[in-house]
Amino acid sequence: MKKNVLIIGAGGVAQVVAHKCAQNNDILGDLHIASRTASKCDDIIASVDEKKSMKVPGTFKSHAVDAMDTKAVADLIRKTGAEIVINVGTPYVNMSVLDACIETGTAYMDTAIHEEPDKICETPPWYANYEWKKREACEKAGVTAILGVGFDPGVVNAYARLAEDQYLDKMTSIDIVDINAGSHGKYFATNFDPEINFREFTGTVYSWQNGKWKENRMFEVGREWDLPVVGKQKAYMSGHDEVHSLANRYKDADVRFWMGFGDHYINVFTVLKSIGLLSEQPVTTAEGLEVVPLKVVKAVLPDPASLAPGYSGKTCIGDLVKGTKDGKETEVFIYNVADHKEAYEEVGSQGISYTAGVPPVAAAILIAKGDWDVKKMANVEDLDPKPFINLLNRIGLPTRVKDAKGDRAVDFG
Incomplete structure (x- = not known):
């Protein structure tokens, strides 16, 4: 069973992810959140404390990291002992965070397709331009990587x-x-x-x-x-x-x-x-x-x-x-x-962040329990939807x- 979660990102969706992970920390274990600006992570943890979201007493720590730096992300994964990474940062960091997860053998998920900052990546099929090129590497490393597991996609x-x-x-x-x-x-x-x-x-x-x-x-x-x-x-x-x-x-x-x-x-x-x-x-x-x-x-x-x-x-x-x-x-x-x-x-x-932030936490719980720990790359439609939908019913969607x-x-x- 996988435990300990590292959240990448500190925006509105990350705040939802943080609260929902806290509400399920009896399953997900120690929690960590990282972004370029650590103070934003501190604010989210303060919000979790204010709402008393932690289900059981446990760890929730903030970190500063440049998520476009694969080595820095890999080092942080090792430092925190995270076995699951929920990437809800900008889509620009998808590939660097995914590479860090492959390197460290850590389960990965995101909520949007990868983009390059200097161009509009609009040529189909988008996943084949970036993420799907890492399928073989994920399977070889036995890494579960679930792509696009927000609401839409997800x-x-x-x-x-x-x-x-x-x-x-x-x-x-x-x-x-x-x-x-x-x-x-x-x-x-x-x-x-x-x-x-x-x-x-x-x-x-x-x-x-x-x-x-x-x-x-x-x-x-x-x-x-x-x-x-x-x-x-x-x-x-x-x-x-x-x-x-x-x-x-x-x-x-x-x-x-x-x-x-x-x-x-x-x-x-x-x-x-x-x-x-x-x-x-x-x-x-x-x-x-x-x-x-x-x-x-x-x-x-x-x-x-x-x-x-x-x-x-x-x-x-x-x-x-x-x-x-x-x-x-x-x-x-x-x-x-x-x-x-x-x-x-x-x-x-707000509700848009909520609908995007709850599903990756449901996916993390399913990975932790083994239901979705498929040890390869998958889009959500490749997986059994029943346990996912059942869990979403219980945790807010x-x-x-x-x-x-x-x-x-x-x-x-």
């Missing part, structure tokens, strides 16, 4: 696998829908790292349709969705991590990702992009200063973690999967609804299914 991948295993004989389409029907009260803000948020939407929108990659522009394809709890919402087809791995497994199904956007967000985004402020390439000011426009925009926008206290409303994220069952056409919507206020009251974070039989909770006992 839980939605498990929902697709659940539809395959439980509800359909043949899948013809998987539409992942992500709606945030909440309000943070700010003029303009992003729900997670603005730099990563904008990078997702400045490149080509890729979807998998009719057995090949289809290209669209951002906000080119939109439709209204009528969803449980949040009602009718407009969402636009967007490029997203899980499309690239699901398309690899479900080659005969169309795979698309849809995200909800209000008109105000689209207007501000369009202006910023049109005048070059979302570029990741450096420019030189009249004063001779070299700056990256995207990083300047990030610096002036609210920190996503600061949105939590006043956030209200709910999220609805799920998979609408169509296909056939017993020779008849059918569809099933597998989903979760989360509440921003409830998330803040429990862990001090309950799953429901809506089909011809009605709308009901999903629980495998």
Whole structure:
């Protein structure tokens, strides 16, 4: 049984991970959190102490580390005795942290695909550009590496696998829908790292349709969705991590990702992009200063973690999967609804961070217990979804299914 967890990162998602690890430290053992700025880690530990999240008395220590330095991360893993690393830092550090885990024989997980700071990595299949190149090394070292185990990617991948295993004989389409029907009260803000948020939407929108990659522009394809709890919402087809791995497994199904956007967000985004402020390439000011426009925009926008206290409303994220069952056409919507206020009251974070931060802790528990300690690299759809969904039900993200039989909770006992 694996024990002792090292969390990489100190943002809003890391705060959720820290609280949830603390709530399950009877299983996960000693806890450590590291980022470039140790004081941010100290603040998160203070939040854990304030909420009295530790289930049993135990260790929770902070550390400073440059997560882009593989040797430094490997040294920290050895120093802490961590057997599980939960990487919720910027996607720029994925490969260096993964390499450190392979070197030290430590289980690894992340919540987003790797990116390089100086380019928009938008050419399918994204995982094959970086992470999947380490499959052989993981298997040779006996290292469990679970990729993209946030909510989307992550839980939605498990929902697709659940539809395959439980509800359909043949899948013809998987539409992942992500709606945030909440309000943070700010003029303009992003729900997670603005730099990563904008990078997702400045490149080509890729979807998998009719057995090949289809290209669209951002906000080119939109439709209204009528969803449980949040009602009718407009969402636009967007490029997203899980499309690239699901398309690899479900080659005969169309795979698309849809995200909800209000008109105000689209207007501000369009202006910023049109005048070059979302570029990741450096420019030189009249004063001779070299700056990256995207990083300047990030610096002036609210920190996503600061949105939590006043956030209200709910999220609805799920998979609408169509296909056939017993020779008849059918569809099933597998989903979760989360509440921003409830998330803040429990862990001090808003609902977007909560939905991203709970799943990697569930995965860590499954690795610790052996259920998901597969000793190789895997995306979430490669793994049995039942223990994952059961655990998520218990620790804060309950799953429901809506089909011809009605709308009901999903629980495998």
